[in-house]
Amino acid sequence: DTGVSQDPRHKITKRGQNVTFRCDPISEHNRLYWYRQTLGQGPEFLTYFQNEAQLEKSRLLSDRFSAERPKGSFSTLEIQRTEQGDSAMYLCASSFQDAQYFGPGTRLTVL
């Protein structure tokens, strides 16, 4: 399968715990994006990487959220001290030019 992959697909955690998600983009794609989606809403932009550089980060992203793409390949999104409001689907997408292709997402539930 040469599409975008994400791991884990589901994560249940208790409030206050840290969680980390991984995204592996399509191999030739140099751009990688993270989004968050809640029920009834479209994907909400979180952050963007071009190669290993994080070029944009949403103002909505609190300092509890951090993302990395250390070698310009896979990326991780970490949420520290999770809150119930963090419960959502976290989507990763990649692109070579404009069209973005999404992975299957990681569904986070914070109890």
Add this chain to the structure above:
Amino acid sequence: QKEVEQNSGPLSVPEGAIASLNCTYSDRGSQSFFWYRQYSGKSPELIMSIYSNGDKEDGRFTAQLNKASQYVSLLIRDSQPSDSATYLCAVPPRSGGYQKVTFGTGTKLQVIP
């Protein structure tokens, strides 16, 4: 005014009919437009892109763009029950910064057998 607006629906059409989904956007400088299909519990799937005024056809799908009126639409001909999904309109900013695409909230389509 929201950057990208869609009617949330649901839009119900009988099987075999044409489904028409609409999207308006606020940034006059936007140059590219995308339609994604999202099944319940799944991630968005890119189905159409359009860059120029007019129509672009791909199988049963036709995207229509009118930059002067700032709207983009998606027509689905011969609608099938398998087309039942939420359709998201996505618009990058005028700067060509494809990175920060703004998504609409999506229109839920129900195709009735």
